[in-house]
Amino acid sequence: MSAATQARLWYAQRISAMILALCVVVHIVTIVYAVRGGLSGVEILARTRGNAVFAAFYVLFVVSAAIHAPIGLARIAEEWLQWRGRWLNGLLLVFALVLVAVGLSAVWGLYGGG
Amino acid sequence: MNTETLRVSIWRGKTDGRFVSYAVPRLDSQTVLDVVTYVQRTLDSSLSYRFSCRVGMCGSCAMTVNGVARWTCRTHVSKVAVDGVLELAPLSNLPMIKDLASDMAPFFDKWAGAKGQFKGERSRHDDFASVQPDSVKRKAADAGIECIGCGVCYASCDTVTWRPDYLGPAALNRAWTLVNDERDVAGNERMRAIAGDAGCHACHTHTSCSERCPKGIAPTLGISALKRLTARAAMRGELG
Numbered sequence: 001m002s003a004a005t006q007a008r009l010w011y012a013q014r015i016s017a018m019i020l021a022l023c024v025v026v027h028i029v030t031i032v033y034a035v036r037g038g039l040s041g042v043e044i045l046a047r048t049r050g051n052a053v054f055a056a057f058y059v060l061f062v063v064s065a066a067i068h069a070p071i072g073l074a075r076i077a078e079e080w081l082q083w084r085g086r087w088l089n090g091l092l093l094v095f096a097l098v099l100v101a102v103g104l105s106a107v108w109g110l111y112g113g114g
Numbered sequence: 115m116n117t118e119t120l121r122v123s124i125w126r127g128k129t130d131g132r133f134v135s136y137a138v139p140r141l142d143s144q145t146v147l148d149v150v151t152y153v154q155r156t157l158d159s160s161l162s163y164r165f166s167c168r169v170g171m172c173g174s175c176a177m178t179v180n181g182v183a184r185w186t187c188r189t190h191v192s193k194v195a196v197d198g199v200l201e202l203a204p205l206s207n208l209p210m211i212k213d214l215a216s217d218m219a220p221f222f223d224k225w226a227g228a229k230g231q232f233k234g235e236r237s238r239h240d241d242f243a244s245v246q247p248d249s250v251k252r253k254a255a256d257a258g259i260e261c262i263g264c265g266v267c268y269a270s271c272d273t274v275t276w277r278p279d280y281l282g283p284a285a286l287n288r289a290w291t292l293v294n295d296e297r298d299v300a301g302n303e304r305m306r307a308i309a310g311d312a313g314c315h316a317c318h319t320h321t322s323c324s325e326r327c328p329k330g331i332a333p334t335l336g337i338s339a340l341k342r343l344t345a346r347a348a349m350r351g352e353l354g
Contacts, residue, residue: 003310007348010315010341078311079276 001089009071016068023061048110055111062103070096120195122149124161125203128210133201140198146186147175149200150214163214170328173262176269177214178203183269185328205269207278221265221284228285229307232292233300243297255294258287258336260329267323267333279312283323283333286314290336293343306353309344317341 034044048054070092077083118140123133136153147165154161165175170188177186179194180201191200208216236243245252267283268274274282289308292298308314317337324332347353 001311002354003306003313004348004351004353006310007315007345007353011345011349014345075311079273 012067013071016064019060019064020068023057023064026057027061045110049112051111055107058107058110059104062100062107066096066099066103069099118198120149120191121199122153123199123201124150124153124214126161126213128212131210131213133203140191144191146177146179146184146189146191146194146200146202149191150177150186150202161214162212171262173264176205176264176266178205178269183266183326185264185266188328205265207269207271207274207282208265216265216269218265220278221268221282222263224281224285225263225288227307228281228289228313229300229304230285230288230292231300232295232298234297235299236297245296249296251294251296254336254339255291258291258331258333261287261331262329264328266326266328267331270322270326272320272322273316273318277312277316280316281308281313283317283337286317286337286340287331287333290333290340293340302347302352305344305347308340309348309353314340314344 034047073095074084074088074092077088120138120140122136122138124136125131126134136157138149138152138157141148147168150161150163151165154163163175163177165187166172167174168187170185173185175186176183178184179186179189180196180199182194183205184194186202194200202214204210204214204216208218208221211217234243261284263284265284267287271280271283273280286308289304292304293301310316314337317334319334319338321332321334324334327333344353
C-alpha cells in the first residue's frame with residue numbers, strides 16, 4: 001500500500017471519528033431522553049418505522065463505523081502482532097463489509113420493520 | 115565536604131549484559147555525566163560511554179537514567195537519584211554497542227529517510243533570501259530548530275518501540291522545520307517521504323517526546339501539522 005493511500009486512510013479515519021463522536025452523543029442522548037418514562041420494543045418500533053431522518057442518521061453511523069474500525073484494527077495488528085500485508089488488508093475489507101451488512105440490516109429492521 | 119556515597123548501577127556489555135554496581139562519592143552540583151566519568155576514570159577504565167561538549171550543545175551524552183532518557187551532562191544527580199541510587203543504561207529503541215553507548219545509526223538514517231537535508235535553489239552568486247522573522251512559517255521553524263539530535267525523544271517514543279520502521283519524532287521535527295523553510299525546494303519529495311504508516315501518520319500523540327525533550331521542543335505539534343498537511347496533499351492527489 002502506497003504512502004499516499006495510507007495518508008488517505010488516515011484522513012478517512014479522522015473524518016469518520018469526527019462523525020462518530022457526534023453520532024454517539026446524539027445516539028446516547030436520544031436513548032436516555034426516550035426511555036425516561038420506560039419504553040417497550042413495540043413503542044420504539046412505532047416511532048422508528050418509516051422515519052427517514054432516523055434511518056439516514058443510522059446509515060451514516062453504520063458507514064462511519066465501518067470505515068473507522070478496520071483502519072484502527074490494522075494499526076493495532078501492525079503494532080501489537082506485527083501483522084501486515086495484502087492478506088490482512090483483504091481480511092479487514094471483509095470485516096468492513098460485514099459491519100456495513102450487519103449495521104444496515106439492523107437499520108432496515110427498525111426502519112422498514114422486519 | 116559531602117561524604118555521602120551514591121550507589122550506581124551501570125549496564126555493562128551488550129544485550130546479554132547485566133547491571134554492575136559502583137560506589138561513587140556524592141559531590142555538590144554533580145551531574146550524571148560526572149558520575150559516569152568518575153567510574154570510567156577511577157573505578158573501571160573499560161566502561162564505554164559517549165560525550166563531547168558537557169554543556170548541552172552536542173547531544174552525545176544521552177542515556178537512560180533511572181528508567182528515563184535524559185541528557186546526562188545537564189542532569190543533576192540531586193534531581194534524579196532516588197535514595198542515593200542511580201541506574202544507568204543505554205538509550206532504548208536503538209541497538210546496543212557496549213555499556214552505555216547506543217548505535218545512533220538507525221536514528222540518523224531516519225533523518226535522511228525523512229528528507230532532512232535542506233535543498234535550496236540559490237547559489238552563492240544570488241542575493242540572500244529574505245525571510246520575515248515574524249512570519250508564521252519562520253516562527254514554526256524556530257520552534258523546532260534547536261534540536262541537538264540527542265535521541266532522547268526517539269528513545270522515549272512508544273510508537274518507535276512498537277513499529278521500528280517509524281521515522282520517529284526527531285526526524286519528523288526536522289522535516290517540519292524544513293517544510294516551514296521558505297528557501298527549501300524539496301517540499302513534495304519530503305511530503306512523500308514522511309506520509310503514511312511508517313511516517314507521521316503512525317504517531318499516537320502520546321507526547322513522550324515533547325515531555326522529555328531537554329531543549330523544550332514539542333515534536334508532537336509539528337507531527338500533528340505534518341499529518342494534516344500530507345493527508346490533504348494525498349486527498350488532492352499530490353503525493354502520487
